[in-house]
Amino acid sequence: MRKITKVNGFEPQSLTQWKARNPLGNYKDLTHVERQDIRIKCLKDQYYLCAYCCQSISGINNDCMNEHVESRQLVPNRSLDFTNIVVSCTTLNQCDNSHDSMPLSLTPFMAECETELEFKLSGRVVGKTQQAVDAIQVLNLGDTEQNNRNLIEKRKQFVASILLTNGVDPSDGLEDNELIEMVINDISNPVNGKLESFSPAVVNILKAWIA
Secondary structure, three states: OOOOOOOOOOOOHHHHHHHHHOOOOOHHHOOHHHHHHHHHHHHHHOOOEOOOOOOEOOOOOOOEEEEEOOOOOOOHHHOOOHHHEEEEEOOOOOOHHHHOOOOOOOOOOOHHHHOOEEEOOOOOEEEOOHHHHHHHHHHOOOOOHHHHHHHHHHHHHHHHHHHHHOOOOHHHOOOOHHHHHHHHHHHHOOEOOEOOOOHHHHHHHHHHHHO
């Protein structure tokens, strides 16, 4: 995960106007216009990465959907709260599709999401705290190949590609902290409003090496 900052008052204008016209409304009553505006704003806020697995999403061809971090079933009064909505990929059996209405102890709104998940070159992710372990299981983020082989393999390939493209080869040893910090800075900065797929996982790995 990568921390997402939501600021009150920065929701899409169409959503603000709809809520003013429908003070007793809820999310299921929204039209396509408001839902699409929410998705576009979230995509920009997230630099076109899934809020949970951090793979690239485009907003077209149904590759993502609006997702309530605190589910509407558990917290119905937050169904129109923009600070509770992110965009998730639509991958089967992970992220939004796995989350369903279960409580999520570690969320992309928390700074801890960048420190309590530990990513490996193998593509696996490990929880360093119980809430991280629980979040990995709820979202099926790939702690074991048995649970989510496809995500682990995809993440492994993208991580290796980003590292090699930026001149970092783990097999050569990783003693050049200055180079690693430069790579962290480079891949943490969006290009044309977008981050590379799984780049937060690479940042996580590189920060662990420096530490």
